[in-house]
Amino acid sequence: FGGRWYRIHTLPVRDEDGDVFAAMGMSQDVTERRTYERELERRVRQQETAAELGHLGLEGYDVDELMTEAAERVSAVLDADYCKVLDLDAESEQLLLRQGVGWDDGVVGEATVSAVEADSQAAYTLASGEPVVVEDLATETRFSGPALLTDHDVRSGISVVIGSSEDPWGILGVHDTDRQVFGDDEVTFVQSVANVLATAIARHSGEQALHRQRERLAALVNLNRTIREITDAVIDRSTRKEIERTVCERLAATESYEFAWVGDVDVASNEVPVRAEAGTGDYLDDVTITVDPDDERGQGPTGRALRTGEMQTTDDVDISDAHDPWRDHVEEYDFHSSAAVPITHADNTYGVLNVYARRPNAFEGQEREVVAQLGEIVGHAIAAAERKQALMSDELVELEFRIQDLFGALDLPAEPRGTITIDHAVPVVGEDFLVYGTTTPDAVDALSALVETLPHWDEVTVDEDASGGT
Structure with missing residues (x-):
């Protein structure tokens, strides 16, 4: 009553015959006690x-x-x-x-x-x-x-x-x-x-840190064993295709990694086609990767690895923008980190090896160092296989080179106009060669500048033919 608590006691009042004819009541203010009990x-x-x-x-x-x-x-x-x-x-x-x-x-x-x-x-x-x-x-x-x-x-x-x-x-x-x-x-x-x-x-x-540490240790043990197996396996492979396929298959078969693939550069399109793959499923379907620095599809780990010659890693695909051009496609697959390893030997780059792991931050510390060695191992194996194949072959191999912005690379003042074609090289004395070719009139100055710049070219003679060409 009135914001306070009371305890009411009632007793019956009886007459001589024991019948109740009245009641006696008593009230007690228990507000403080009730407040204490509730508290x-x-x-x-x-x-x-x-x-x-x-x-x-x-x-x-x-x-x-x-x-x-x-x-x-x-x-x-x-x-x-x-x-x-x-x-x-x-x-x-x-x-x-x-x-x-x-x-x-x-x-x-x-x-x-x-x-x-x-x-x-x-x-x-x-x-x-x-x-x-x-x-x-x-x-x-x-x-x-x-x-x-x-x-x-x-x-x-x-x-x-x-x-x-x-x-x-x-x-x-x-x-x-x-x-x-x-x-x-x-x-x-x-x-x-x-x-x-x-x-x-x-x-x-x-617990997460301990779990990651155990995963990393297990991955490192598996990786070292896989590296040894790959090293032994590629020695017995006779072609580049077999070497690349073997590497991808061995990596995808481990518990540490989900899948792997190898690609190289198509110089005509600047795109990176797949040469070998294992465990990728449909991941690489309808995916275009380039090495063009002005194309967003060339800003991913693969494009950067091929341009810089250095290993590129993504610690957490979910928060990294490296895979944004393929975000909708990436989200369908259960991996969280990746590594793009240039495949190199001496001054040659044969392509890039891509490895994917379910673990975030998989390619750190020792694991990063070991994975980086794969590029050199595979590159050395490919170089050895190609040398062996060249020595044992009786076929003539014709190589076609495409050098982008040659004059800019050599810092030549001449503008690269017209067309210069080298047709034949004839040995003359010792290590000297006489080189024959043709050039359009508007490329004569560029050819002369090229001869003056390259130390292994001594001189050039240009003769005009009967049709007005050179």
Whole structure:
């Protein structure tokens, strides 16, 4: 009555015959006792909730599921409309609403708040390193509140740091649309849940690191064994095609990698056709890769590896822009990292070996060094096979070379006009040759400049033929 609690005692009053003819009542004000009991029940419920969440964390509960469970229970225990877990991205200075309850559809997993701007309660909490309690956001002077809170009509709440103030992981916040006065017990409860989450996150990160370390060690052992097998196998292969196919098959057969393929450059189109593949399925179908630096399809690992002669790796395909030209195609396949290894020997580049792994960051440290050696091993094997084939063959092999921007590469002043054709080379004395060919009149100056620049060319004589040509 009147906001207070009373305990009523009644007793019957009987006459001489034992019949009840009246009642006697007594009331006792138990408001303080009732308030204490309810407060005690609240504390017990808070402690039980924190303990249960801690037990779930120890059982290896999925971290995101634990975050969702924590948000639901904190909201229920404090009778609040919203609860959220914010994940800090220090590089972008943003906090992602990773898990939560009560928010509008499409907010969880998408909405962000600033980790540094003055209007953010979360930013203020990170900066202070202490729990922040808001009784009425409308009259709050420390910050105005970000759109995430104002758009949901939030008036009161608590926010605490998940993790240490020196190295925070994020923020746990609970909010209500009514004005609430949160006491020390509520703050302690929210902080306890945040500590549970911090412990679970740290354990999960540690387990992930250990798992990655074991995967990397197993991959390194498999890779070293595969390298030995490849080295032994390619020695027995007599053609370049067999060598490239063997390398791809051995790599795709390991537990460490998903698939592999070899490509080289088509000088006419600047595209990179596939020479050998294993385990690729339909991955390379309808995929065009070039070495043209002005084409976005030449900005991927394969194009860069062929242009620079250096190994190119992608640590996480999901967040790297290296595979953007083929993003829709890439997302259909279960790999997260890749390596493009130039196949080289001496000054020759035979192509590029591409290897793909399901593990993110697969090509780091020792594994990167070992994979890089594959390019040299395969290049040496191809060179040896081609030398052996040339020595044992009685066929004449005609080679056609295409040199792009020859005059620019030699820094020649003459403009490369017309056509210069070399038809025959006849040995004369020792290592000297007499070279015959033709040139159009507008290319004579360019030919003369070429002879003056190249040290192994001594002189040139141009004769005009009867038709006016040269």
